[in-house]
Amino acid sequence: MRAGLRLCRELGFTRVIAEMDSLMAVRFVNERREPDNLAAALLSDIRDLMAQFESCMLQHVLREGNAAADFLASLGHTSPPGLSILDSPPTGLRPILLGDQMGASSLRL
Incomplete structure (x- = not known):
């Protein structure tokens, strides 16, 4: 934060x-x-x-609504220490961003 x-x-x-x-x-x-x-x-x-x-x-925000941030955090385990600024979204993040853009929701079980 x-x-x-x-x-x-x-x-x-x-x-x-x-x-x-x-x-x-x-x-x-x-x-x-x-x-x-x-x-x-x-x-x-x-x-x-x-x-x-x-x-x-x-x-x-519920964790399910924070999927993009959760995905990026999971990449942190394999990234070098420090701040990383990406010029474009990583491949696995694209479908999450598309879902956000389209207003897709996820179920909380």
Whole structure:
């Protein structure tokens, strides 16, 4: 989340909507909850970054609705460390993006 917000800022975005499939994390950020652990510094960084945008919203999304991000995260295990910026979507991501574009839904069982 922090790296994504930094990238948005560097690219000059002024209005951002971020989605995350961790409801607890979304609540910690949006409800100004304070964890009693090392996550407090990360949470503070995220809130500070969000405040730098004209508009920045963090929304919860079910894992099934976050299939593209889940797919990209699975590629991270085989990618070199650090930030990767792709010029085009990897082959396996194309059908997911097409489904999103067409408004396809998935069942939550």
